[in-house]
Each structure stands twice: as structure tokens, then as C-alpha cells.
Amino acid sequence: MAQERTAQRRAQILAAALDAFSENGYHSTKISDIAGRLSMGHGTFYRYFKNKLDIFDSVLDLVIEKFAAVVFEEDPRSTNSAEQYRRQIERIGARLYEIFIRDSRMAQIIFYEALGVDPELNEKVDNVMEMIHLGIEEYLKNGMDKGFLQPDLDAFVLSRTINAMMFAGAKDIMKAVDPQAASTRWTRAIARFMLSGMELPGAAAAPSH
Numbered sequence: 272m273a274q275e276r277t278a279q280r281r282a283q284i285l286a287a288a289l290d291a292f293s294e295n296g297y298h299s300t301k302i303s304d305i306a307g308r309l310s311m312g313h314g315t316f317y318r319y320f321k322n323k324l325d326i327f328d329s330v331l332d333l334v335i336e337k338f339a340a341v342v343f344e345e346d347p348r349s350t351n352s353a354e355q356y357r358r359q360i361e362r363i364g365a366r367l368y369e370i371f372i373r374d375s376r377m378a379q380i381i382f383y384e385a386l387g388v389d390p391e392l393n394e395k396v397d398n399v400m401e402m403i404h405l406g407i408e409e410y411l412k413n414g415m416d417k418g419f420l421q422p423d424l425d426a427f428v429l430s431r432t433i434n435a436m437m438f439a440g441a442k443d444i445m446k447a448v449d450p451q452a453a454s455t456r457w458t459r460a461i462a463r464f465m466l467s468g469m470e471l472p473g474a475a476a477a478p479s480h
Contacts, residue, residue, distance in 0.1 A: 281319050283309060285333060288326045293376035297327055297384050324389055331385055331392060334377050335399050341366045347409035353419040357462045359410070364437060364458035371441050372450045378441055404430045436461050 287308040291300045302323055306316045320326040341363060350356045371378045385396050407430035414420030440457030447453035 289330050293379040297388050334380050342403050342406045348413050360462040361458045368454035378445045
């Protein structure tokens with residue numbers, strides 16, 4: 272019961288911190304800003320987190336988990352044709368962008384607040400990006416191995432290019448008047464761009480296995 276109460280209180284503090292950091296930025300946010308949102312004293316706050324950097328690190332972990340879950344939700348080896356691959360790209364893109372549509376605070380943290388706060392946090396973000404790059408490489412290699420993508424693609428470079436396009440779309444969606452329409456536009460454009468440059472002639476008609 273005590274562990275459950277502790278976990279619940281930590282979750283409440285993290286939610287308040289996410290609000291504060293996304294609204295005011297890391298450097299302008301004080302512990303008192305976070306504690307005040309919960310009518311909590313400083314002493315109570317420090318039972319759960321060591322300092323402001325510690326809670327920001329935990330907030331960043333929440334954001335990262337959501338991104339990583341989208342990329343690794345599907346099996347990279349599950350597609351057997353260019354058409355299946357196109358649908359997979361659009362599904363993943365739509366799910367990623369849905370994170371930002373539902374909660375713009377996530378984008379504010381990952382794009383504007385996470386970098387430059389602390390060298391260890393910079394390294395954490397870099398490591399997560401590398402993990403996502405490697406995940407995207409697996410999707411590309413599947414198409415190369417099964418013959419519906421060109422066999423000589425540079426999966427290392429393309430995985431990073433695709434990731435950059437996806438996050439460029441996320442930034443645009445943050446500012447869009449109609450985020451859902453912007454999400455659809457970006458997912459379709461990225462899928463078309465990827466396949467028009469990488470698809471082998473006739474691969475779209477390849478049979479499923």
C-alpha cells in the first residue's frame with residue numbers, strides 16, 4: 272500500500288512538472304513552481320526527487336518511452352510487399368504524431384527543453400535517437416532482404432534521414448491549425464517519398480507471403 276501511494280504521488284509530481292517545464296522552460300522553472308501546483312511543501316517534494324534535474328530526467332524518460340513504444344510496437348519483419356510497407360509507414364507515422372496531437376507538452380520537452388540542460392541528458396537523448404535509428408534500419412533491411420526495396424540502399428543513412436523527416440513533421444504539427452490534417456499530410460508524403468525513391472519496379476504488386 273505504501274509503495275502504491277508513493278508511485279501515485281510521484282506520478283502527480285511528474286504531471287505537474289511536465290506542465291511547468293513545457294510552459295516555462297527548464298531554466299525558468301523552480302521547484303516551488305512544481306510544488307505549488309500540488310500545494311506541496313519543498314520538504315515533501317524532496318522525498319520523491321533529489322532536485323530539479325532529477326525530476327526533469329524523469330519527465331524526459333516518460334516522453335522517450337512513448338516515442339520508443341511507437342517505433343518498436345510493430346514487427347519490422349512483418350511486411351512482405353511495398354504496399355504492406357507503405358501502410359506500415361503510415362501507421363507508425365500516425366501513431367507517432369498522435370502523441371503530439373494529444374499532448375503538445377511532449378513535443379515541447381523533446382524538441383526545445385531536453386538538449387543543453389545537462390551533458391548526461393544530452394547523451395540520453397542521443398542514445399535514444401540511435402536506438403530509434405537502429406529500429407528503422409530493421410524495417411529497411413526487411414524490405415531489402417525480401418526484394419521489395421532496392422538491395423543496395425544505405426540503411427544507415429536512410430534510417431537517420433527518415434527519422435529527421437518524421438520529427439520535422441512533428442514540429443509542424445505542433446503549430447498546425449488542424450493537427451490531424453497535418454498528421455495525415457506528413458505521413459502520406461513521407462511514405463510516398465520513401466517508396467518512390469527506394470521501391471523496385473513492379474514491387475508494389477509483389478504477392479504477400
